[in-house]
Amino acid sequence: MIDRKQLRLHGDAMALALAKRGSAVVGEGSAWQQACHLDAKQRELKTEAENLQAERKKVSKIIGQKKAQGEDASAELAGMGAVSQRVKTLDAEAKEAEAVFVQSLLEIPNIPHESVPEGSSEADNVELRCWGEPRLDKVPDHWGIGEKLGILDFDAGVKLAGSRFSVLRGAGARLERALMQFMLDTHADKHGYEEVWVPAIANRKTMTGTGQLPKFEDDLYKLEGEDAFLIPTAEVPVTNLYQNMILNAQQLPIKHCAYTPCFRREAGSAGRDTRGMIRQHQFDKVELVQLVHAEDALLALDELLSHAVAILEALQLPYRLVNLCAADLGFSAQKTFDLEVWLPSQNTYREISSCSSFGQFQGLRAGIRVRDAQGKPQAVATVNGSGLAIGRTLVAILENYWQSDGSVLIPDVLQPYMGGLTQIEVKNDKKGEET
Template identity: 50%
Template sequence: MLDPNQLRKDLPSVVKALGIRGVSFDIERFGQLEARRKSLQVETEALQARRNAVSKLIGQLKSRGEDASKEMAESQEIPVRLKQLELDLSSVQGELGEWLMTLPNLPHDSVPQGASSDDNIEMRRWLPSHVQADANGNPQPFSFEPKDHVSLGEPLGLDFETARKLSGARFMMLRGPMARLHRGLAQFMLDLQTTEHGYEECYTPYIVNSSTLFGTGQLPKFKDDMFWVTKGGQDAEPNLDDQGNVIASEDLYLISTSEITLAGSFRDTIIPAQDLPVKLTAHTPCFRSEAGSGGRDTRGMIRQHQFDKVEMVQVVHPESSYDALEEMVGHAEAVLQRLGVPYRVVLLCGGDMGFGATKTYDLEVWLPAQNTWREISSVSNCEAFQARRMQARYRADKGKPEYLHTLNGSGLAVGRALVAVLENYQQQDGSVIIPEVLRPYMGGATSLTC
């Protein structure tokens, strides 16, 4: 959520920054809400002061034996008016809060202007030593016509037909060595992030409540992109807390990324500054309805309703969050370099960034069959945007709690990494060489063959 104080103190810069993202800000509406809020607060403070003064006056009158009936009557009217002011102020603040929940984060000064991915800026690219580049700096074509991952994978255990029978379109089933390679990729990523990059491995819920999703920014804007779980009807068991007390129920949703659970675990917490940074990773399935993406990437594994991801989350002191962003990009790059697949790093423009991000780098892997780069990881700094919504704070030795900065990144999307391995390591006979780093997870096998 945007900082209300920044809106009040420097509205023009907020309006300009949102414009870089292609978002218009209703200045008139904000002005009306702010004027109403200020008026109610001023009246409330004045009435509270009057209440104290009347109370004091009543005591003085009574001590002198004088009539205080008029003041007593006024003292009884004041609480009624204060209660109404409280309700009115709560209504205005609620309307303002709900509106701010729909506004994206402000882009960092280094984020380029632009409306789409066409305006993103390539920062660097990396090719394995055995891969040559063409005149455009792209990996040179194979000496044979490369197959896409679907044609390669189906004889090796990539089974879309059974998944379609079980669940419908945009699901997959993996069998035999293909399933093992998928698992090996996830294990390799977790091992790398935990043993070399200092992340703590976590196992998190796959179903979360709406409060968690509001905190991390998926709700209310992206409700249609989520799969939600309908709980039982009249005969459903009541929702109980740890002490057995009935508590209000919330809608439940399948996670679209474990960023939700890893970052959300800091909701309503205050962390000692000396415990920062906190670095967490998790391998989970992710569920996305892909609303509005009809017709896009319908073939294969690129855009699925269910997919796996190894996620990285860092919770850091605000002064170090941009150093942490660069570090996390390096952690994602390390996975691709160990796998030996070509990739490039792209800085996203304002119009292409995610809702909660203030700065984002995408890692795009080379897919020979498509002759193009495709996103495999997105690493973002959200600054205090999520922390403000979650009330996630840190406290130094002295002073009041301050908002943390949160960062998240894919390290990596497992299915897309599988696609990259299949296509970049394919052989003319349809077999696929297994990258050396994955062979320990494959029982020492060096290739996938039909």
């Protein structure tokens, strides 16, 4: 959530910065315009209601005193009913205005940081650097590789749940688990993150705290009969661990890593990546989350990014680092670096981690604060990123470690987690017949 005081004091500058995301964000009928319009109205109503309440409080006190002393209070009592009615009306109006105001505030995206490149689409994202030697020989799609090895089964996923679900078998399932363990161990033991294990279901308030709601309800799986959702990322529960808390300055930085399954409806991506494991309704991810002082946000982002990078480099997967332009920035993000892994079958880099700073945006929404030097609570800044998306990492390993005999080598660092297995061999087992 953007800061309402900032909105009032520096509205024009904010509008300018927001427009980097696209003119519609601050255009006619936008939440931005509504918020600007409602701010003054909402305050006027509140002031009026408060004044009347003060009046009522004063007179009520006198009535109480008089009655206590057995005096006649009918003079004061007269007309108070009407005042009370008026208070009720005004108060209701003020509350309504406040609610609508906050609602529109919640629909305004974060303000891009000044270091975010301008742009109108993902084509304007800026490549910062590449690492590793991209493999340029002909490599089959990961689903082809996986099915030959008998470790990927998309038909089974469809049968059990529907499209965009898959089943891992044998060394594939083991590889998924190995990646999870390797990533968590690395972040917990080497990068200083405290591991947490959290629910994969979050309620509306929690979803609002990190910015998934109210705008993106269609992207979430909602639970029947309950006001709760399957989480699209561990960011949601992990960040909200500190929802409505005032932290001590010494507690920061807070660094958590967590594995969770993630659930996304992929409502807007019909037809994209329909084959394979790239875009699933359910996928595994190890997430990194940091809560820091506002002024440390961008430094923390660099640090967190290096932690995600460390996993890619340990796995010897070629990648490139991209600075997202304003138009491609997520709703809550202030600045985002994407890490894209090389997929030889597609002859391109594909996103495998997204590391963002949210500034105080989530801190303001979720009510996560820390006392400053004066003892006043200030919203914390949040930073998070994938470290990494496990399914896509598995895909990258299949393609980058594929050998022309059809087998796939296991990266050195994963072998201990695979029971010493050094490669996955082609299997010739026949599947049963579908009936």
